[in-house]
Amino acid sequence: MRAVKKGKDADVAGSPSNIQGRGDISDSTDPSVSVRKRKAGDDGGMPRKRMRCSSPTYPTLQCGDVEDGRIRHGKRKASADAGAPKKRSRCSNSPKRKPSDDGEATHDRRSCGSDLSICSTSDSFMEMEDVSCDDNGQVIHNSSSASAEEEAIYQISSSGNTSRAEFENKYHQLDLLARGGFGSVYDGFRKSDLLQVAIKHVPSVAVTRENVYCNGSVYNIIVEVASMLKTAGLPGSAGQSAAVSLLDWYILDQELVLVMEKPVPSMSLPMCLYACGGAFTEDQAKMILRQLVDAAIVMHSKGVFHRDIKTENVLVQFDSPLPRVRIIDFGCSSFSVEAAFHSLLGTPEYFPPEWTDHQVYWARPTTVWQLGALVYQLLPRHEPFTTMDFIQGHIQVNSALSTEVKTLLSMCLARNLVERATLEQLQLKLSSQPT
Known part of the structure; x- marks a missing residue:
């Protein structure tokens, strides 16, 4: 199953806490969503626009774009043969795309991770301090x-x-x-x-x-x-x-x-589920979640956002009394845990509601949602998970589960990302429960 990728060319101002409920962010009147405008100077003229880059990563650049250690952008000049040279990438989080005949923006898509996964030309960004660009998109400062x-x-x-x-x-x-x-x-x-x-x-x-x-x-x-x-x-x-x-x-x-x-001996998480009759016990599911939360915290501390955590991308290794979780497939990963993302890369069925509502998502809340979706599928009497089915009430949490497990699921699968738990809160909650 392939989904249509939708993206926005402009960044959302502020942090994830500015996204609440439904609606178009760009038209929001919520005072928590700030839109900064340039002020006119003393002579009444508008000052030159400055652009901030949250990343030293420049999507789809070619080697010819790098000259003397600097990345050059701007308008293309005609060459001697009157032909325009190759177009260079813009210094922005989302490359602009020409609309198709029906008026919709076209998108460059490729699969990654599985047949259900969609990748665009690169949408990942390396967090970097104090990187700015001039009007031509040239890097002019980097203090990292x-x-x-x-x-x-x-x-x-x-x-x-x-x-x-x-x-x-x-x-x-x-x-x-x-x-x-x-x-x-x-x-x-x-x-x-x-x-x-x-x-x-x-x-x-x-x-x-x-x-x-x-x-x-x-x-x-x-x-x-x-x-x-x-x-x-x-x-x-x-x-x-x-x-x-x-x-x-x-x-x-x-x-x-x-x-x-290749971890030996090991099997994929779906195969483990099959071997266990289609569901884990609550203790087994919590053991898997505990290890995945710890792993996600480590990955984010190293600046890596996996972006496609699901059962198919988890192995269980049986070389010790306690089965060990191993994470595979970094084909849709990103180098930022801070930036807002506006293009879908990964498995659409497990993307968080903020993507469905606003076509924007962040690394940490997305990871927590995907962990919740994964654990949901490990527990008994649960239908296959998709975000749309869950938020529309077509699938529900098994009422026979313990209060502890239902609390963990509600922490991960909160519709409002402001109410969703952090990885550290999940870690604390899991550490307080008996193993």
């Missing part, structure tokens, strides 16, 4: 300072091994594990030590790249590679985080090949 490890991640994720022969000499690919809109994942092993791995093939057209301005340099990074390295650590740190580790990657002719840690 990335750590050496973070800059190393940007540097290595902007390139990759291009030799298919080296990939085939190093790894042996086995049977198909999964196939979807994102590409295909195969079982395999590393020949040198027989380490089991998962090998993901992503078509080149589905690979998201972004330019990141970091410590004076511009890196054209592969977003999924950088997200995995930021979350799980550099290659060699397998098994140390809830997110599966990226061991290797290859940029080949028509595809990106990701070689990932």
